[in-house]
Amino acid sequence: MIVGVIGSGTMGSGIAQVAATAGNMVLLHDADPTALKVSADKLSRILDRLIEKGRMDNEEKSRIQNNINYVSELGDLSNSEIVIEAIVENLEIKQNLFRELESKLNDDTIIATNTSSLSVAAIASALKKPERCLGIHFFNPVPLMKLVELIPAIQTDDDFVKKAQHLLNSWGKTIAVAKDTPGFIVNRVARPFYSESLRIYEEGMAEVHEIDESLKQLGGFRMGPFELMDYIGNDINYAVTESVFSAFYYDPRYKPSFTQKKLVEANYLGRKSGKGYYSYDEQSKKIIDKEGTLDEVRGQMILDRILVMLINEAADAVYLNIASVDDIDSAMTNGVNYPKGLLKWADEKGMAWCVNAMDTLYDEYHEGRYRCSTLLRRMLRENKTFY
Ligand code: NAI
Secondary structure, rough: OEEEEEEOOOOHHHHHHHHOOOOEEEEEEOOOOHHHHHHHHHHHHHHHHHOOOOOOOOHHHHHHHEEEEEEEOHHHHHOOOOOEEEOOOHHHHHHHHHHHHHHOOOOOEEEEEOOOOOHHHHHHOOOHHHHHHHEEOOOOOOOOEEEEEEOOOOOOHHHHHHHHHHHHHHOOOEEEOOOOOOOHHHHHOHHHHHHHHHHHHHOOOHHHHHHHHHHHHHHHOOOOOOHHHHHOOHHHHHHHHHHHHHHHOOHHHHHOOHHHHHHOOOOOHHHOOEEEHHHHOOOEEEOOOOOOOHHHHHHHHHHHHHHHHHHHHHHHHHHHHOOHHHHHHHHHHOOOOOOOOHHHHHHHHHHHHHHHHOOOOOOOOOHHHOOOOOOHHHHHHHOOOOO
16 A cells, blocks of 8 residues: 655654555655655664564665655645655644645545644534545554554544554554544543643642552553653643543643643753653753652552542543443553553443542532542443453
């Protein structure tokens, strides 16, 4: 299959690498010729590192490089059977690109967007044939992260979804199908990991490092929420939170935090700026200034509160038909490396525990943010489990 990729930045370059490695012919286009050169150089360095590690030989490197053609004109993509767009996150710019692109492609070429926060229906609406458009949301770094969220818009024809699924399977990706709603699966269900941790910190219940340690030591998460926010970049994480909040018509469950806003305003962006919730040395290594043994009882309380908020969000995503139980659990374990699927975790904890923990929070705060998902309550009543 001939795969067109538009935008040769972080994501587009990763997508091109994966497609080329799987043996597809790739046409990689960027409006900026320098970006194409940077992408080609970066790929060469990445492949050299894989050779050093003994994961591939020079022949394989040449094969992958030869599979990618760097093209400077949009018209050069005309033979593509699928085009995946990974340009700036701006609806108008994406729509303008899609309008121009469609006139240069065959009628049955799939046009996909890697958007992480825009409506796929809105992007597709720019096309004369919107039924060929869908969202294919990759995770960074694309070659390492197995998960891909596949998002059919309301206009999308199922045949195109099946073709895209087939291609992504051949790339070794794990697919989770999501409804075209804000944040899709991962960026929606993961919100409480950050927001509830921030809330606990803002209330003065615990220090940043205590919250991180609770989730890591007692919950089995690979990174704590504050370490992760520093890693992602507080500016990026805050922007996602704000966009999800407004896209959900200001549902209090997704309310952003002033603590995070202040960090962004102060340019404490995390690893990339040397300071965030933690400080970092020149090699971006965390400088540990506070340590101590974790009080297990407090740690468990912190973990339980964040965990039940995550479970509640995952359950609500099932309730609202955003995705299947399997796909939600797979998205969180493959997309953000959670130690266990949240719905599997709900079963283990029991519906009574989940409902009771949510109701206890609601009784204390009386904020809509802590409302228990209707589905959890219904499942408790009907004595049901997710699996
Ligand atoms: P980036 O800034 O690294 O790369 C974007 C590239 O697109 C640049 O090289 C730019 O020159 C090019 N470009 C801009 N407008 C263009 C146009 N009209 N025609 C052709 N090329 C154009 O951006 P990044 O991080 O790769 O993100 C790309 C898309 O992927 C965005 O929609 C973003 O929301 C989404 N995304 C990003 C993730 C991430 O972690 N960076 C994760 C998942 C999705």
